[in-house]
Amino acid sequence: MTEKKKILEIRDLVVKFTVRDAQLTAIRGIDLDLYEGEVLALVGESGSGKSVLTKTFTGMLEKNGSIAEGKVIYKGEELQNFNSPKQWLKYRGREMATIFQDPMTSLNPVLTIGTQITEVITKHRGASQSEAKQIAIDLMERVGIRDAAKRFDDYPFEYSGGMRQRIVIAIALACKPKVLICDEPTTALDVTIQAQILRLLKDLQKEYEFTTIFITHDLGVVAQIADRVAVMYAGQIIETGTVEDVFYDPRHPYTWALLSSLPQLSNPNEDLFSIAGTPPSLYTKIAGDAFAPRSPYAMQIDYEAEPPMFKVSDTHYAKTWLLDPRAPEAEKPSVIHNLHEKLKKVHGADAALREELANGE
Incomplete structure (x- = not known):
């Protein structure tokens, strides 16, 4: 190759x-x-x-x-x-x-x-x-x-x-x-x-x-x-990787939140997930992880020190203290478990409909 x-x-x-x-x-x-x-x-x-x-x-x-x-x-x-x-x-x-x-x-x-x-x-x-x-x-x-x-x-x-x-x-x-x-x-x-x-x-x-x-x-x-995705938050890239990396093995809590917000994953009987709070002001210096005030996974260090970009694999990097070896294990939201299979089913039907509509112009 x-x-x-x-x-x-x-x-x-x-x-x-x-x-x-x-x-x-x-x-x-x-x-x-x-x-x-x-x-x-x-x-x-x-x-x-x-x-x-x-x-x-x-x-x-x-x-x-x-x-x-x-x-x-x-x-x-x-x-x-x-x-x-x-x-x-x-x-x-x-x-x-x-x-x-x-x-x-x-x-x-x-x-x-x-x-x-x-x-x-x-x-x-x-x-x-x-x-x-x-x-x-x-x-x-x-x-x-x-x-x-x-x-x-x-x-x-x-x-x-x-x-x-x-x-x-x-x-x-x-x-x-x-x-x-x-x-x-x-x-x-x-x-x-x-x-x-x-x-x-x-x-x-x-x-x-x-x-x-x-x-x-x-x-x-x-x-x-x-082919590849860079996730941005508050003026920084907080996660980057191939589409497969970011969709099926996301590591940053903000990426988890974005994926949880996909309308395709919503339950007809429940409200669509939304990310709580608002992004920080960029007029002032941000201490720690900019997403910490909106994240249910935030630790004390997230408010004190900016995380480095941790290497997940040769193609995948994420800027979160959750990847530090000393951090407690965090379970990503259940709605994005088995995301690959869920999206395959949804996108299969969706793609067929779009193709049909597109060809009917």
Whole structure:
């Protein structure tokens, strides 16, 4: 088996924002590697830092945000040292592209669909207008737009939500990026269209051989598309591993809570599980494990000292004192026991239904 090549390295990354004369630390010392050809899912609650983290890869942090410490290394280049749009130009779009959650905020409502795709192609690939138009139509067809040549001069409002998301995907792929960042691209879509977009992304990855970073809070989506998972909480990665590692042998109490919240595991006669409390404020320094105040498994040390990242296996790591040899044994919630078998049954029926719905478009 050929070892995958590492293309992106994040080391000790700290990202801060200045908000009303106060400092908010959105990313708190993250280490992460991305490997060529994989699908890495970033999961966690809203505000955990998923989108902020990926914005450091493309130089798209808001004006009040900056990398305070650490490195973002892409193919040997230290991106945290870039300080001008010109430096980012050769990376943004051409090396890394982003698909955002709401296609209407990504598309210009007063420009035709064709103009928005060809603009990217002429700028980054040096194609003529006629060449760019043909490439654009080919891309539109590839992402599933019927009668692409006729729809080329339509405006975004003339497309449905699912079709607009397909166009955003086409624009992102126009420069043949090596890394595609998908920032919750299916959240605003209904279940039928979501299934189609996920299937499209999987097919396109095989065809174009790009690496994918998929940001989501939907663990059901993660189970369908990801190779590897990084769980984020309060600006840190608290568990990382293969999909099998994280779904079937989770080790951090926060991961247990996220999995317990899966709607697929709910009992019709019981309330859906929810995580008690709220995430901590990132305006102040956090002592210990950030999840401790919300965790029924918290020990005294969780409030006093930040846990290291413990190694579970060669592919699996978790940042919790429960993995210290001195810690008492903790039993994970009963609802996620035999999770593999439970999800297999649910996803088997669910996948069949989605496939049927998708094919019926």
